[in-house]
Amino acid sequence: MQQQEWIFIAIFFVIAPILPIMPIALPQLLRLAPRRANKAKLETYECGVETVGDAWVQFKVQYYLYALVFLIFDIELLFLFPWAVAYNQLPLFAFVVMVTFIAVLGVGLAYAWRKGALEWQ
Amino acid sequence: MNWLEWGFFGVLTILVIGGGLAVVLNRNLFHSALWLIVSLFGVAGLFVMLSAPFLAAVQVLVYIGAIVILIIFAIMLTRRMMGISEAPNSQWTLGLAAAALTFLVIAMTLVLASNGANPLIPREPLTQIGGESLRDLGVALVDLNQYVLPFLLASVLLEAAMVGAIVLARGEE
Amino acid sequence: MVDSLVNLGWNRDVAFFVASLLGAVVLASFGLVWIIFAIWLERKLAGRIQDRIGPNRAGPYGLFQTFADLFKLITKEDITPAGADRHIYNIAPIMVVASIVLIFAVIPFSATWVGADLNIGVLYFIAVGSLATLAIMLAGWGSNNKYALLGAFRVIAALISYEVPMILSVAVPVLLAGTMSMQGIVHGQSIAYIFVAPVSAFIFFVSQLAEAGRSPFDLIEAESEIIAGYNIEYSGMKFGMFMASEFIHAFVISLLTVILFLGGWQFLGAGHPGSELFGFIVVMGKAMLVYFVVILIRSTTPRIRIDHMMAFNWKFLVPLALVNLIVVAFCARIFVPDYAAAQAVADGGGLGAFLAGMFGVGFIAELPRAALCLVANIGLWVVASRLLRQYSDQERDRVRQLIQERRDQRGQTAPAAAGR
Numbered sequence: 001m002q003q004q005e006w007i008f009i010a011i012f013f014v015i016a017p018i019l020p021i022m023p024i025a026l027p028q029l030l031r032l033a034p035r036r037a038n039k040a041k042l043e044t045y046e047c048g049v050e051t052v053g054d055a056w057v058q059f060k061v062q063y064y065l066y067a068l069v070f071l072i073f074d075i076e077l078l079f080l081f082p083w084a085v086a087y088n089q090l091p092l093f094a095f096v097v098m099v100t101f102i103a104v105l106g107v108g109l110a111y112a113w114r115k116g117a118l119e120w121q
Numbered sequence: 122m123n124w125l126e127w128g129f130f131g132v133l134t135i136l137v138i139g140g141g142l143a144v145v146l147n148r149n150l151f152h153s154a155l156w157l158i159v160s161l162f163g164v165a166g167l168f169v170m171l172s173a174p175f176l177a178a179v180q181v182l183v184y185i186g187a188i189v190i191l192i193i194f195a196i197m198l199t200r201r202m203m204g205i206s207e208a209p210n211s212q213w214t215l216g217l218a219a220a221a222l223t224f225l226v227i228a229m230t231l232v233l234a235s236n237g238a239n240p241l242i243p244r245e246p247l248t249q250i251g252g253e254s255l256r257d258l259g260v261a262l263v264d265l266n267q268y269v270l271p272f273l274l275a276s277v278l279l280e281a282a283m284v285g286a287i288v289l290a291r292g293e294e
Numbered sequence: 295m296v297d298s299l300v301n302l303g304w305n306r307d308v309a310f311f312v313a314s315l316l317g318a319v320v321l322a323s324f325g326l327v328w329i330i331f332a333i334w335l336e337r338k339l340a341g342r343i344q345d346r347i348g349p350n351r352a353g354p355y356g357l358f359q360t361f362a363d364l365f366k367l368i369t370k371e372d373i374t375p376a377g378a379d380r381h382i383y384n385i386a387p388i389m390v391v392a393s394i395v396l397i398f399a400v401i402p403f404s405a406t407w408v409g410a411d412l413n414i415g416v417l418y419f420i421a422v423g424s425l426a427t428l429a430i431m432l433a434g435w436g437s438n439n440k441y442a443l444l445g446a447f448r449v450i451a452a453l454i455s456y457e458v459p460m461i462l463s464v465a466v467p468v469l470l471a472g473t474m475s476m477q478g479i480v481h482g483q484s485i486a487y488i489f490v491a492p493v494s495a496f497i498f499f500v501s502q503l504a505e506a507g508r509s510p511f512d513l514i515e516a517e518s519e520i521i522a523g524y525n526i527e528y529s530g531m532k533f534g535m536f537m538a539s540e541f542i543h544a545f546v547i548s549l550l551t552v553i554l555f556l557g558g559w560q561f562l563g564a565g566h567p568g569s570e571l572f573g574f575i576v577v578m579g580k581a582m583l584v585y586f587v588v589i590l591i592r593s594t595t596p597r598i599r600i601d602h603m604m605a606f607n608w609k610f611l612v613p614l615a616l617v618n619l620i621v622v623a624f625c626a627r628i629f630v631p632d633y634a635a636a637q638a639v640a641d642g643g644g645l646g647a648f649l650a651g652m653f654g655v656g657f658i659a660e661l662p663r664a665a666l667c668l669v670a671n672i673g674l675w676v677v678a679s680r681l682l683r684q685y686s687d688q689e690r691d692r693v694r695q696l697i698q699e700r701r702d703q704r705g706q707t708a709p710a711a712a713g714r
Binding site for chain 2: 006007010061063064065067068069070071072074075076078079081082083084085086087089090093094097098100101104105107108111112115116117
């Protein structure tokens with residue numbers, strides 16, 4: 001049980017956001033920065049012309065495909081880690097199993113490649 | 122559990138349940154997806170408390186790092202789903218009842234299965250997946266007598282999911 | 295430290311808590327303070343490499359340039375654009391810095407100087423690093439700016455893609471060391487893993503460069519096409535935080551490369567108990583060396599195109615990493631480090647004793663496996679680079695042909711155009 005280590009991590013998770021909050025909040029609290037907002041200043045930047053509509057545009061299916069291929073890979077890769085940790089104590093059979101596993105992954109990659117899912121258009 | 126563990130447990134529970142509620146109650150689809158991160162992060166914390174840090178890392182990597190991004194990309198694929206002010210579903214009470222019932226059944230099963238002991242406090246660290254026991258998991262995954270078949274089947278299943286998704290997504294064009 | 299506090303009559307739990315808190319504060323601020331120096335160094339070096347002088351006005355050698363920039367950022371007006379999603383807009387810069395700072399928690403600076411030696415340390419830094427991706431998404435969304443959103447999504451697609459070869463290449467040190475603890479991986483490197491699995495080290499370094507948004511993968515801030523992308527609407531210190539996170543990230547990837555592939559605090563048997571400070575200096579020295587390479591790459595390479603970036607990842611790095619993992623696993627299967635035999639060799643005198651005295655017994659135990667892996671890796675690299683060369687020649691021919699066709703077409707249509 002690594003209780004102490006995890007308590008340290010918990011403390012770290014509290015400290016880590018405080019560090020960037022300080023330099024952001026301090027100038028505002030001490031009024032170091034001017035505050036003279038006007039309508040033109042607050043406008044969304046769009047190369048100088050007036051902004052049309054909001055930022056919402058319909059994105060291409062390509063982004064979704066990348067995220068999907070990544071998700072599948074992510075899950076399968078994480079299975080590799082327990083195997084990698086135990087590798088030195090495993091029989092040769094374990095190696096064969098993993099080659100099969102990686103081969104299945106490779107087939108998926110090849111399929112995505114052939115179908116053009118990895119193409120950025 | 123000592124007071125420290127209770128404290129952590131309380132904070133994490135608030136994250137999980139509060140995040141979950143915010144996901145359901147938020148009218149802004151993008152905000153819902155972000156609250157889902159908070160909820161899933163709490164679940165990762167609970168895994169750590171159950172001495173299953175490997176599962177916690179998987180939770181953050183797969184669920185927060187991949188699935189939430191997938192969900193947000195999916196939101197961006199749709200047209201104008203934002204700012205819907207009225208509930209699109211009039212049968213939400215029915216859904217709520219069904220969800221509550223399912224939760225009760227699962228919770229009761231867990232409580233009964235643990236012979237009256239508090240299921241939150243495992244008497245033996247069954248879920249100790251980290252360090253040495255992670256090694257056991259690695260051994261079990263590729264052991265012919267244990268999980269090698271489910272393991273390989275899972276990989277094929279994921280593969281099928283990817284192929285299916287690519288077919289669907291490409292067919293749209 | 296805990297013990298000395300207990301000796302003062304403190305409660306053990308309180309002492310532990312105070313010590314952890316203090317350690318966390320020191321460790322986390324270390325990164326932020328270090329970048330003040332790192333930014334100066336980077337600008338100065340990049341200037342020299344590009345035949346410029348670099349900062350030289352504020353203080354000797356321009357050393358106070360970063361402070362000048364800091365004061366400028368502090369006194370700049372903090373603007374939140376009108377249509378912004380206010381909370382998300384404000385959380386993003388905090389989250390982007392926090393996610394990088396969190397990685398410091400598991401980095402072993404010497405045999406005992408480590409924030410938390412988690413037994414899943416490797417996965418921890420990958421998981422925490424993926425939070426930075428989310429922060430970029432928040433920034434892009436929160437700004438309510440078309441360029442910001444477009445830039446953010448493009449970058450996220452690239453970042454998550456590069457996570458795949460990164461995880462695959464990290465699996466190799468884990469496999470060789472047989473543990474996921476960062477400290478354990480350093481202990482396992484009697485021979486630094488860059489000499490055992492250079493291909494993994496290369497893949498890791500490249501994918502980390504992409505994760506940190508460093509040139510040539512700095513599409514994250516492509517000012518020429520999407521006017522800086524996701525952080526376009528940020529000003530003042532919030533913008534400063536995005537800049538800071540980029541510099542810390544660049545240093546963190548150097549540290550991670552050192553820990554995973556360059557032997558961490560190990561240096562000719564250094565890092566024995568009692569030489570803590572020396573171990574720290576070794577880690578920082580190696581990290582600065584890697585950081586120098588990062589700066590060198592940054593100041594000499596042009597930005598690559600997004601489709602090239604994706605193709606390079608999915609069609610080169612990922613297949614290479616998959617094959618590399620199989621190759622290393624196969625080689626590690628043939629020679630498993632045998633410490634008993636290595637001890638016997640060391641006791642046998644002669645060369646064995648000399649090597650054991652110089653590098654430790656582990657060196658001899660690891661040697662056969664390392665040699666085999668190295669040979670296999672070099673072979674793999676030769677094949678991979680051959681394929682890459684072949685592909686690039688093909689592409690060049692294709693593009694040349696395309697240009698020629700265009701030219702021919704124009705030649706045919708030109709007289710007609712002139713007639714009109």
